[in-house]
């Protein structure tokens with residue numbers, strides 16, 4: 115075995131990272147929260163050029179995948195940059211449609227999703243009771259508990275404000291065209307939910323890394339008592355612990371992307387979600403009062419950390435999944 | 443040693459409880475971190491004051507009931523248990539008022555305290571500066587002598603609720619040539635609407651304009667608004683920080699009430715199979731009780747004429763970390779609903795996150811505990 119990224123994989127992650135680094139994402143996040151999706155869409159369009167969205171779509175439908183590891187690496191970068199919008203949900207929608215095995219639906223939806231020309235969001239049984247960014251996507255898929263897959267667009271349920279204003283929540287509607295129904299839908303929804311969990315874990319890891327990097331920079335330059343605060347042991351140790359938690363979440367993420375087993379994915383989500391949230395607490399504490407303001411861009415990641423930790427599987431749900439009886 | 447209160451204390455509790463039951467607004471007021479909420483809270487404070495419940499521990503001449511710390515704690519328990527609103531005038535009542543009782547002139551007390559008690563004048567604390575947070579003694583804002591008073595210049599920041607408050611109290615450098623940074627500082631009060639003051643609201647993490655930065659350009663302050671002797675600002679200010687960290691800012695009543703709400707949430711929304719969460723709810727209940735009893739022990743020491751010094755740092759670290767743990771447990775119980783900004787736990791959770799930062803960060807408090815209570819060698823600072 116070789117548990118290391120290939121050169122191509124590392125290159126891909128680097129490409130996405132440098133592209134996002136140049137994309138002025140924080141301004142796009144603020145605009146997204148304020149209801150203007152255009153700068154965010156421009157970021158999505160550039161991501162599409164890297165082939166990111168094609169990684170969740172089979173080759174037969176203009177995709178390049180499915181390549182969960184590459185996709186996960188890309189999503190670490192999305193988290194690091196703080197990309198707004200239902201990125202996880204769009205990829206999971208591709209998985210949902212692919213898994214259905216319905217040729218007509220696949221042809222109808224997948225090429226657009228693979229090219230990044232259409233965006234999607236979805237609500238699945240067992241997922242969140244709210245749907246993310248239904249008002250800003252081309253397609254909103256909902257799967258009911260009884261296995262009905264429906265498509266809505268343009269009709270959005272009651273809006274609910276999230277603690278992260280860049281997450282636009284609404285209640286899913288049991289409306290729209292019925293696309294498919296039955297056990298195949300339920301099975302596909304199960305797989306799509308697992309991918310959503312995996313990619314959220316990846317996003318968490320990136321969010322945690324961004325928070326750590328910014329805080330390390332700040333600790334080097336902020337002085338109190340005539341010395342950089344990063345020279346105080348209490349500060350150093352908290353940052354070191356943050357790195358520890360993130361570095362031990364990373365191998366779980368890689369393994370989950372390789373196996374896609376429910377327990378592995380849950381373990382990755384648990385570890386990455388908790389590491390990112392702890393990184394947020396450290397970042398806030400070590401920035402002091404300035405960290406507690408929405409003016410500082412740090413807030414964009416601080417406010418994401420907690421909802422992402424709970425999205426697509428709370429720590430408690432992930433722990434339960436890790437301990438599901440093993441099938442021998 | 444005894445856990446029972448006297449009949450007199452219990453009678454006081456009953457009186458407070460009855461008044462609160464009859465007067466606490468049925469629906470929660472809008473957040474006091476917003477302009478609209480600020481006004482609503484001012485009205486509430488006036489209501490409290492009209493029946494002399496605003497500042498029960500103050501002397502009667504200033505609007506209080508002159509009760510001792512035991513009764514104050516009992517009142518706080520009842521106040522929070524009744525679900526009464528947070529206090530918009532808490533900075534004045536908890537931070538400035540004790541300083542005035544200890545260091546001000548009779549004239550100042552008579553002039554400042556009654557309108558503070560009624561919520562007519564709301565005070566903001568203007569201590570921190572952009573470059574001077576933990577190292578407060580490095581502050582640079584200046585007060586320069588002029589005819590009949592002082593002229594303030596410089597910048598203050600993170601002043602809680604200064605966007606809507608009326609007046610502020612702070613420390614200023616009056617002798618830039620003093621040999622040590624904490625010498626040559628003067629403590630004074632000023633008007634936030636005086637000429638030369640610019641207030642810029644700062645949105646906090648949830649966007650509410652809770653605090654503000656203050657730009658001061660030759661702001662005139664008359665001599666009568668200097669607290670204590672010029673040059674003694676540091677010593678006077680430090681006598682207040684104990685209050686801020688210690689029990690007056692965070693009475694146990696607040697946590698007892700919050701732990702009780704958490705317990706109810708567990709009983710109604712908890713999953714009995716989730717023993718990890720159940721354990722955290724139990725920890726929160728025990729933590730509130732521990733803080734309550736710790737406070738009773740301190741209060742008993744006060745009553746016996748003792749003072750608490752560096753021990754107030756134990757309070758600060760305990761309540762701030764407890765507060766976060768309690769609110770995180772509530773959010774975990776709510777699961778996916780935790781992210782709804784309108785949820786009843788959302789704003790208190792956001793506020794709890796700041797606890798380890800304000801009133802002296804917990805890193806600094808732990809240094810104080812290690813050095814002054816455990817006698818460990820002083821670190822590099």
Ligand SMILES: Cc1cc2nc3c(=O)[nH]c(=O)nc-3n(C[C@H](O)[C@H](O)[C@H](O)COP(=O)(O)OP(=O)(O)OC[C@H]3O[C@@H](n4cnc5c(N)ncnc54)[C@H](O)[C@@H]3O)c2cc1C
Nearest residue numbers: 346399400402403567569570575576600601602796803805
């Ligand atoms: C919600 C809120 C309300 C506030 N309200 C007011 C107010 O009304 N009036 C007012 O004047 N101020 C107020 N403050 C400011 C508060 O007093 C300061 O934030 C606090 O003193 C810390 O200063 P700082 O934010 O500049 O952080 P810094 O001092 O820059 O500290 C940054 C980090 O470095 C750490 N650090 C610094 N020195 C050391 C050391 N020697 N050893 C180890 N670690 C160290 C700190 O613990 C912190 O984690 C408020 C702050 C908040 C968050």
